[in-house]
Amino acid sequence: MRAYIFVNAASGKPAEVVQQLRRIAGVKAADMCWGVPDIIAVAEAADVKALQVLVLDKIQKLMDVRGTDTHIVCES
Numbered sequence: 001m002r003a004y005i006f007v008n009a010a011s012g013k014p015a016e017v018v019q020q021l022r023r024i025a026g027v028k029a030a031d032m033c034w035g036v037p038d039i040i041a042v043a044e045a046a047d048v049k050a051l052q053v054l055v056l057d058k059i060q061k062l063m064d065v066r067g068t069d070t071h072i073v074c075e076s
Contacts, residue, residue, distance in 0.1 A: 001044070001045055001046070001047065001048070001051060001072060001073070002028075002042065002043070002044050002072075002073040003042075003043050003044075003045070003051055003055075003070050003071060003072045003073060004040060004041070004042060004043075004070070004071045005040070005041040005042075005043055005055060005059060005068055005069070005070050005071075006036075006037035006039070006040055006068065006069040006070075006071070007021070007030075007037055007038060007039040007040070007041060007059065007065055007067075007068050008036070008037050008038050008039075008065070008066045008067045008068070009038045009039060009064050009065060009066060010064040010065075010066055013064035014032045014038040014039055015032060016064060017038070017039060017062060017064050017065060018030045018031065018032055018039055020062050021039065021041050021059065021062070024054070024058050024059065026043050026044060026045055026050070026054045026058075027041050027042070027043050027054075027059075028042045028043065028044055029041065029042040030042075037069065041059070043055075051070070051072070055068060055070055
């Protein structure tokens with residue numbers, strides 16, 4: 001399954017968070033953007049449980065991450 005994860009970072013820290021995100025297994029892309037959110041990441045996981053571990057246990061625990069909003073891609 002694929003998901004878009006909107007990441008809000010601490011002020012002045014988006015570039016550092018992007019570099020950390022790009023090193024996490026399962027994160028296929030991470031880019032800074034203007035406006036809200038600060039970063040959009042693309043993630044792939046085997047199932048909902050694996051996505052939960054990725055977001056809650058890895059991404060949200062990064063020091064300068066202030067919040068996430070995850071959007072699971074619907075397959076057509």
